[in-house]
Amino acid sequence: MRLFEFLERESRQSYKTILVIAVISGLANTLLVAIANHAAEAVINQEGLARYLLLYIISLTLFLQSQWLAFGRAVQLIEDALYSKRTRLTSKVAQLDLAYIDAVGSSRLYRRLTASDMLISQAVPQLVAASQIFALMVFSFVYLAYISPLTFLVTMAAFAGGVTLFMDQSRRNARELARVKSKEDDYSQSIAQLVDGFKEIKINRDKAADLVEHIVAATAAAQAIKTEVARKESRMWGFGRLFVYLLLPIALFAIPTFTQEPPDHLFKVSALLFFLMGPITILTATAPMLTRVNHALDDLFQLEQDIDAVIARTGEMGASGVDLTGFGRIAVEDMRFAFPGAGQNFSVGPFDQTIPRGELLFIIGGNGSGKSTFLKLFTGLYFPDQGRIRVDDRVIGADDYAAYRGLFSVIFTDFHLFDRLYGIRDADPAQVDYWLDRMALRDKVGYRDGGFSTRDLSTGQRKRLAFIAAMLEAKPILVLDEFAADQDPQFRRYFYETILPELKARGTTVIAVTHDDHYFHVADR
Secondary structure (H helix, E strand, O other): OHHHHHHHHHOOOOHHHHHHHHHHHHHHHHHHHHHHHHHHHHHHOOOOOHHHHHHHHHHHHHHHHHHHHHHHHHHHHHHHHHHHHHHHHHHHHHOOOHHHHHHHOHHHHHHHHHHHHHHHHHHHHHHHHHHHHHHHHHHHHHHHHHHOHHHHHHHHHHHHHHHHHHHHHHHHHHHHHHHHHHHHHHHHHHHHHHHHOHHHHHHOHHHHHHHHHHHHHHHHHHHHHHHHHHHHHHHHHHHHHHHHHHHHHHHHHHHHHHOOOOHHHHHHHHHHHHHHHHHHHHHHHHHHHHHHHHHHHHHHHHHHHHHHHHHHHHOHHHOOOOOOOOOOEEEEEEEEEEOOOOHHHHEEEEEEEEEEOOOEEEEOOOOOOOHHHHHHHHOOOOOOOEEEEEEOOEEOOHHHHHHHHOOEEEEOOOOOOOOOOOOOOOOOHHHHHHHHHHOOOOOOOOEEOOEEOOOOOOHHHHHHHHHHHHHHHOOOEEEEEOHHHHOOHHHHHHHHHHHHHHHHHHOOEEEEEOOOHHHHHHOOO
């Protein structure tokens, strides 16, 4: 079972101890039934009940204590496992190749990373309960064999046939659930478009109607499959009760016809079978949930294998830690790149360029000419399919990329403004205030608790906050992708003719994508 594999891998505690405790709980529960049966027999025979009362109290205490202990440890086990999974995968996601993130899509990656959490959290306590019930059933069957060997053999034969049919239907349901995955991916992507493009669809009612219709169709397709699976699962749930109801006539009418079963044995058998109806029903209800958990964990394990393959290919796990901050020049040599699965229609290169330290370089070109892609290659966010990067006389290998990326502060067109100044643990408030003044934001934004007091600003102003964060990082190279495109004319002129020359005078290497031909004269090239 995938869930056991997950717990074995993720938790520092052993689930086997919990299962042992659950088995003890099941044994104690079976003893309660057996003691009640024999106490009833003692009443009929007018025997003393003191010893049965004492045994009942001991068994009840053992049952309650083991049950509480098993469930308490199960909660600790699952929280420990989820913590381990989340922290490890978070670390791995941070090491991924940007091209992989672009190809998979952030919304789909997020869904795959988190989809199993709630299922697993609910499944482990149910698995403990199922283990307890399974142990209860095993010991009950042993007790049944003691009461009536023939009834036991008939019950085992029927039980084996029922389990075979049940497992076959479970496998069919698992295949149906696999079909739901693609439908849910389509739904998630459509919902992301609904949220991200809300302004556009609010303006255009036809666009909104088409998108909603597409979402409804994707939802309906997934719903149809899930409804059919749920219908089959409900039949499986009822199968547990049906199993006992069909077995009872055989045990109470057919078997005594051919054997000389004592009347008290029939009473004990019927009481035991009625008692087993509840556990069998619970087990049949738990099985579909475990099928869903196994399916979700299959997807999670596959995702982690994919992530590990990307990390191994890009060399992130073997970072060299070389110090490149004293570089004199950076050269890209015959660098080419094609987006995965896109063929030659979406490829760039070859690039051959040498950029000396301290240069102020503008990159120009039409839409789709590869400017942003070049920046992602140059900053080490994409790995080239061909060619190489050279820092002075050192060729940057896969193990050097982490250190190489550490040379850059970047503001892309699709920049993200974080809620805190992550990576800048000891930011000087006076320095932050200085740049807030320079970016004309002092009257709108303050610095507190390690971050900016607000991010609820215009796009241009949020870009200025991103610029301040980049300045506080104090990296030797600043990369800007159409930074001034959202700025007003006055600030744009101030940025090109004052800020950029000052950065050059400080020795900062500045590489900026721009369409502002009025300011091309500011650049060295």
